[in-house]
Amino acid sequence: MNRWPRLRAALAYALLLAFTLLFVAPVLFMLVGSLKPDELVLAEAGTLRAFFPDTISLDNYRAVFERVPFGLYLASSLIINGLIVGLGLLVNAFAGYALARLRWWGREAMLALVLAVLVIPFEAIAIPLFYQLSWIGWRDDWLVQAIPFVANPLAIFLFYSFFLGLPRELEEAARVDGAGVLRTFFVIVVPNAKAAFASVAIVLFLFHWGMYLWPLLMTTSEAVRPLPLGIANFHTLPPLQWGDIMAFGVLMVLPVLILFVVFQRWFVRGVASTGIKG
Amino acid sequence: MRDEGIVRERIPRGAPVNRPMRSSQAPAAWLLMTPALAGLLLFLLLPFGLAVVLSFSNLRMGSPLPLEFVGLANYTLAFTDTGLTRALLNNLLFALVVVPVQTALGLALALLLNRPLAGRAVFRTLFFLPVVFPLSLVAVVWVLIFAPGPDGLLNAALGLLTFGGWEPRDFLNDPFWALPAVMLTSIWQGVGFQMVVLLAGLQAIPRQLYEAAAVDGASRWRQFLHVTLPGLRNPLIFVVIVTTILSFRVFDQVRIMTRGGPQDASNTVIHEMVRTAFDQGHVAMGAAMSVVFFLVILGIALVQRRLLRQRGEVS
Numbered sequence: 001m002n003r004w005p006r007l008r009a010a011l012a013y014a015l016l017l018a019f020t021l022l023f024v025a026p027v028l029f030m031l032v033g034s035l036k037p038d039e040l041v042l043a044e045a046g047t048l049r050a051f052f053p054d055t056i057s058l059d060n061y062r063a064v065f066e067r068v069p070f071g072l073y074l075a076s077s078l079i080i081n082g083l084i085v086g087l088g089l090l091v092n093a094f095a096g097y098a099l100a101r102l103r104w105w106g107r108e109a110m111l112a113l114v115l116a117v118l119v120i121p122f123e124a125i126a127i128p129l130f131y132q133l134s135w136i137g138w139r140d141d142w143l144v145q146a147i148p149f150v151a152n153p154l155a156i157f158l159f160y161s162f163f164l165g166l167p168r169e170l171e172e173a174a175r176v177d178g179a180g181v182l183r184t185f186f187v188i189v190v191p192n193a194k195a196a197f198a199s200v201a202i203v204l205f206l207f208h209w210g211m212y213l214w215p216l217l218m219t220t221s222e223a224v225r226p227l228p229l230g231i232a233n234f235h236t237l238p239p240l241q242w243g244d245i246m247a248f249g250v251l252m253v254l255p256v257l258i259l260f261v262v263f264q265r266w267f268v269r270g271v272a273s274t275g276i277k278g
Numbered sequence: 279m280r281d282e283g284i285v286r287e288r289i290p291r292g293a294p295v296n297r298p299m300r301s302s303q304a305p306a307a308w309l310l311m312t313p314a315l316a317g318l319l320l321f322l323l324l325p326f327g328l329a330v331v332l333s334f335s336n337l338r339m340g341s342p343l344p345l346e347f348v349g350l351a352n353y354t355l356a357f358t359d360t361g362l363t364r365a366l367l368n369n370l371l372f373a374l375v376v377v378p379v380q381t382a383l384g385l386a387l388a389l390l391l392n393r394p395l396a397g398r399a400v401f402r403t404l405f406f407l408p409v410v411f412p413l414s415l416v417a418v419v420w421v422l423i424f425a426p427g428p429d430g431l432l433n434a435a436l437g438l439l440t441f442g443g444w445e446p447r448d449f450l451n452d453p454f455w456a457l458p459a460v461m462l463t464s465i466w467q468g469v470g471f472q473m474v475v476l477l478a479g480l481q482a483i484p485r486q487l488y489e490a491a492a493v494d495g496a497s498r499w500r501q502f503l504h505v506t507l508p509g510l511r512n513p514l515i516f517v518v519i520v521t522t523i524l525s526f527r528v529f530d531q532v533r534i535m536t537r538g539g540p541q542d543a544s545n546t547v548i549h550e551m552v553r554t555a556f557d558q559g560h561v562a563m564g565a566a567m568s569v570v571f572f573l574v575i576l577g578i579a580l581v582q583r584r585l586l587r588q589r590g591e592v593s
Contacts, residue, residue, distance in 0.1 A: 012390055016401050019387060023404055026466065029431060030419050042425060050431060095314035104307035110315065117322050119579045123527050123548045124572040127555040127564040128328035129321060131337075151317020181306035210412030212530045213548075217556055228414035232534050235418045242422055249415045260410045268406060268474050 025051070033246035034060050041242035060247035067244060068237070069222055070251065073230035076142060077209065078255075080226055083146035085204045089197055091150050096159025097185055101171065111160070118153045123213065130217045139218050145226065149208060155200045162196035163189070199270040202263060206270070209256055227252045329572070332565035339559030352566035361542045362567055365550040366574075372461055372546070373525035380465045380521055381514070384472025389506075391473070392480045402477070406470035413467060417534035420463040424449040424535075456536045456544040463531050468524070472517045479513030480506070512586065519582040526574055547571050 028051050033041040036053045038060065044050050064070050098104070099111050129148065138144050170192065174184045190197070212228040219225050225233075231248050260267055333353070336346045356362045391402055408416065423431045426448035433446040449455040483506065491501045507514075529548040532538055538545035538553065547567065555564020 009393075009395065012393060012395060015386075016390055016395075019390075020401065020404055023408065023466070026416075026419055026423060027407065029423065033422070042422070042429060044429075047434070091313040091317065094310035098307040098310040102303045102307040102310070104304040107307070110311055113315075113318070117318055117326075119576060120322060120326055120572065121523070121527055121575055123529065123551070124568045124575065125322060125325040125329060127551060127561065127568050128332055129325035130556070131332070131561050132325055132328055148317070148321035151314040151321065153318065153322070156314055181303060181310070185310075206410060210414060210530075212412075212414045212533075213552070216533075217552070228412050228530075231418055232414050235421065235534070245418060246422075249419060252415055253411055256410050256412075260407075264403065267410065268402075 030246045030249050033243055034250045036060075036243060038241040038243035041246065060241075060243040061251070063241065063244045064234075064248045064251060067241075068230060068234050068248075070230070070248065072223055073225060073227045074251075074255075076145075076224050077226040079142050080145045081205055081208055083142070084149050084208050085201050087146075087150045088152055088155055088204050089201055092152055092155035092200065093159045093190075093193075093197070094185075095151075095156045097163050097189060099156070100160045100163035101168075102181065114153045114156050114160075118157060126213055126217060133218070140220050141224055144218055145211075145215055145224070148214075149204075152204065155204060158200050158203075159193075159196055162193060166192060198263070198266045202259075202266050202270040205259070206256070206267070326572075329565045329568045332562050333569050335562045335565075337562040337565075339561060341559075348562075352563050353570070356563055356566050356570065360554060360563065360567075361538070361545050361550045362547065362570070364542045365538075365545045365547045366570075368457060368542075368544065369526045369528065369546050371457065372464075372528060373522050375458075376461050376465055376468075376525055377518055377521045380469050381472055381518055383465070383469050384517065385476050385510075385514075387469070387473040388476035388480055391477055402474075405473055408467045409470040411467060413530040414534060416463060416467045417531045420459070420466075420531075421450065421535055424459050426451070450536050451540055453540050453543040456540060460528070460531050460535055460544050463535065464524075464528065468521065472521070475513050475517050476510060479510045483509035515582065515585050519578060519585075522578050523575055526571065526578070547574075 032051055032053050035056045035058070036044075037055070037057070040049075040053075044053075095110075095114070099107060099114070133139060133144060133148075166189070170188050171184050174188045179187065210228055211226065212232065215226050215229045216232075219229065231245070231252055234248050235245055334347055334349060336343060336348050387405055391398055391405075395401075425431065426433070426446065428434060428437060428446045430446065430449075432449070433444065436444040437446065447455060449459045487505045487509070488501055491505050496504065526546075527548060528546045529552070532544055532546050532549045533552070536544040538549045548571065551564050551567040551571065554560050554567060
């Protein structure tokens with residue numbers, strides 16, 4: 001049945017290595033490009049030197065900080081995403097818990113509402129939301145890039161599903177002991193729902209770290225613009241220095257990569273369970 | 279404390295035990311629900327309603343004209359006088375190419391990684407890596423990969439593979455190549471997602487099914503057709519639908535790589551919407567495009583619900 005086990009394994013490895021080449025080449029190209037003199041990035045792109053440079057320097061990285069306010073972009077991205085993830089975990093876990101566990105008039109209607117708005121993609125409301133917030137004069141700051149994304153129907157739904165699966169006994173014991181709803185939530189539920197919090201945090205972070213359309217619509221000052229807008233603008237800023245742009249790219253993806261390496265299991269699980277990724 | 283709880287439960291004889299709890303939980307429930315509810319109403323439902331209302335108006339940024347109801351004029355004009363029709367066709371073509379290619383590739387990778395190979399985790403990490411890259415960054419890197427002339431990475435690689443037979447071209451400024459270039463970029467970035475979902479699906483198929491099929495003398499190919507594919511039905515529907523929806527949401531890559539050009543060859547619905555409403559200030563027309571886009575997404579979501587319900591399964 002399995003007559004050529006070694007041949008099969010060799011074939012599988014050959015295929016995997018070919019795919020690896022395709023997947024890694026652009027990343028390696030970026031990394032190597034960031035380390036060599038600007039004029040050589042494009043000139044050597046067609047040669048093997050694109051992947052194996054003969055000279056290495058960090059000049060491009062210094063240029064990134066000199067030519068654009070990289071520190072500001074990074075700070076903006078961190079603040080915006082910190083707000084979205086921090087407030088998002090709290091607000092959506094609250095809602096998910098109320099929907100999954102509490103008995104109240106209006107529960108069914110609220111659950112139906114959350115499921116209904118799940119189908120509205122952000123792009124469908126970007127223009128009217130842009131108009132709505134501009135109309136009240138709210139634009140061009142960090143908060144306007146974060147607050148609209150705190151309440152998230154998908155995150156509510158993920159928490160709701162997770163809380164439904166938690167055994168009730170613990171909460172009931174706490175309730176019998178006289179603990180109120182909020183106390184039960186923070187003391188009993190949260191410590192037992194670390195997996196849900198981790199998944200939702202990763203999903204919220206991953207989705208919003210790369211957000212480009214909304215900051216493009218809502219910001220005009222460099223001081224509040226996040227990294228994706230930074231690299232898009234840098235890439236059109238003359239003189240076109242590809243080495244600098246690649247260095248910007250490496251710096252931009254580094255925080256995500258560190259998180260990814262540390263929390264890989266959660267990334268894969270979170271993305272697989274939700275399919276969210278713009 | 280504990281005694282009180284027991285006593286309280288004993289008092290309402292004959293009444294449902296949780297009746298007092300129900301009334302006491304409502305204020306807490308609304309307290310917990312209100313922040314999320316406010317967010318959803320203000321930043322999701324209100325703009326959504328506004329999209330519908332504005333799409334029937336003549337609103338333009340900075341226009342001195344009074345606001346008027348113009349009926350369906352924006353909708354008819356959107357299809358005849360803007361790039362919307364071409365953009366919708368481009369999105370459709372994008373979906374028709376990217377969805378099958380990306381799913382097949384994701385399935386191939388998942389099948390390869392579902393074998394007991396050394397270094398499996400490393401390969402999985404490498405293939406998944408592009409998924410965590412922001413699209414804006416991916417787009418900028420691929421602009422460089424698609425650089426024109428024989429020095430461009432892709433041009434040079436194709437020249438090498440065809441022993442110099444490849445004529446170097448300016449992919450992103452070529453009416454034929456611009457859209458495929460955006461597609462390739464998107465596939466590279468997204469295929470790791472299909473892979474992890476399908477890999478999880480593969481690992482959920484009971485081993486006994488394969489053993490039974492092998493005992494019955496089924497070849498590997500027949501095992502794939504009659505055990506693997508049916509077992510992957512729901513994950514496959516899931517990734518196909520998600521990728522189809524993403525194919526209609528494409529924006530970042532287009533804005534950064536081609537700006538929809540040349541001559542709208544790589545324009546997409548969202549890019550046309552942003553260009554109309556934001557770059558040109560025609561908010562009402564952009565709102566009409568938002569509504570058209572939403573209806574497309576709603577249609578896809580309804581198809582998904584139908585497919586998953588057919589067997590009484592809910593995802």
